[in-house]
Amino acid sequence: xxxxxxxxxxxxxxxxxxxxxxxxxxxxxxxxxxxxxxxxxxxxxxxxxxxxxxxxxxxxxxxxxxxxxxxxxxxxxxxxxxxxxxxxxxxxxxxxxxxxxxxxxxxxxxxxxxxxxx
Amino acid sequence: xxxxxxxxxxxxxxxxxxxxxxxxxxxxxxxxxxxxxxxxxxxxxxxxxxxxxxxxxxxxxxxxxxxxxxxxxxxxxxxxxxxxxxxxxxxxxxxxxxxxxxxxxxxxxxxxxxxxxx
Numbered sequence: 001x002x003x004x005x006x007x008x009x010x011x012x013x014x015x016x017x018x019x020x021x022x023x024x025x026x027x028x029x030x031x032x033x034x035x036x037x038x039x040x041x042x043x044x045x046x047x048x049x050x051x052x053x054x055x056x057x058x059x060x061x062x063x064x065x066x067x068x069x070x071x072x073x074x075x076x077x078x079x080x081x082x083x084x085x086x087x088x089x090x091x092x093x094x095x096x097x098x099x100x101x102x103x104x105x106x107x108x109x110x111x112x113x114x115x116x117x118x
Numbered sequence: 119x120x121x122x123x124x125x126x127x128x129x130x131x132x133x134x135x136x137x138x139x140x141x142x143x144x145x146x147x148x149x150x151x152x153x154x155x156x157x158x159x160x161x162x163x164x165x166x167x168x169x170x171x172x173x174x175x176x177x178x179x180x181x182x183x184x185x186x187x188x189x190x191x192x193x194x195x196x197x198x199x200x201x202x203x204x205x206x207x208x209x210x211x212x213x214x215x216x217x218x219x220x221x222x223x224x225x226x227x228x229x230x231x232x233x234x235x236x
Contacts, residue, residue, distance in 0.1 A: 004161070042208065042228035043162075091161060106152060107224070109161035 002026065004110035006092050012116045013082055021077040021113045025094030032069055033107060034077050035091040043091070049075065050097070082117045089114050120145045122211050124227035131199045132235050139194040139230045141183075141209030149211045151192040152224070153183055156206040165207075168192060179203070199234045206231050 005024040013019050025032050034046040045059040049069040060066070064082075069075040079086055093107040121144045131137045143149055153165040166177025173185040183194045194207060209227040 043226045045224075045226075093162075106164040106167055107162075108164065109154075111161040 004092055004094055004108050006090075006110035006113050008113060009111065010114045010116075012118065014118050015084060016081055018078065018080045019082055019115065021079075021090050021092075021115070023075045023077070023092030023094075023110060025073065025075070025092070026108055027073075028096070029094035029108070030072070030097050031095045031107075032075050033093045033095075034067055034075070035093065036088045037091055037112070038088045046077070046090075079115075082115075084117045087115055087117045120211065120213055120225045122209050122225050122227040124207075124209055124230045126230050127228075128231045128233065130233045130235065133201050134198050137196050137199040137203070137232065137234070139207045139209075139232060141192045141194065141227060142190050143192065143209075143211040143225075144190060145211055145213040147213050149192075149213060151183070151185060152210040152212075153177065153181070153192075153194050154208045154210065155179075156208065156229075158205070162208065165194070199232075201234045201236050204232055204234045 004026055007022045011019055023032065030051045032049040036044040036046055047060055047067045048056040051072060064080045067075060067077045075092065077090060089112040091109055091112045093109045095107045123142045125140055129139055151168040154162045155165050156162045165181050166175050166183055168175045168185045174182060176182045181194055181196050183192050185192050192209060196203065206229045208229045210224045212224050
């Protein structure tokens with residue numbers, strides 16, 4: 001498809017388990033973002049990948065969270081030793097590199113992965 | 119510091135009436151401004167953006183927004199609301215002064231829930 005895809009759509013896990021969330025960005029988009037959206041909250045930035053540059057990890061809430069992006073395309077967000085407060089919808093977005101002109105900049109979002117930690 | 123405020127958690131409007139979803143921002147320089155919509159159980163979708171030029175920006179689904187520099191606002195509007203417009207709306211801002219290639223610095227509002235009543 002032409003859009004951003006994420007899998008799984010839903011994930012229920014037990015506290016202490018590790019989970020992996022996957023994101024397939026739009027082909028040709030060099031930038032990829034992960035966000036977290038808790039119930040009734042706005043978007044919380046987690047991590048940003050841009051081409052071959054080092055990722056911006058400044059939004060990761062703890063060292064239990066990590067992400068990688070292989071071959072400049074697919075990305076995996078890993079949460080180790082999950083806690084109940086990790087329960088949220090995890091959103092992935094991709095975009096072209098920002099330019100100063102009229103084009104580019106807007107992010108295209110996947111449908112999200114709803115993570116529930118019991 | 120950069121910030122975005124959506125002063126209303128919820129907006130209720132009758133179908134056929136005009137709607138406004140408010141957004142104000144604070145950046146050190148000139149802003150790039152965005153509106154996104156999140157329909158129930160779906161990912162965020164880009165609606166419109168202001169980069170430069172005309173202060174009135176037209177976007178998807180009949181929505182428009184007006185950039186008002188003196189009031190530092192970018193309110194989202196639609197002349198005639200539809201029940202299908204019921205969703206969560208997010209405003210986001212980026213400071214022009216940050217330069218190109220710095221995608222992650224998109225600051226998001228907390229969202230406004232729009233309910234259009236038949």
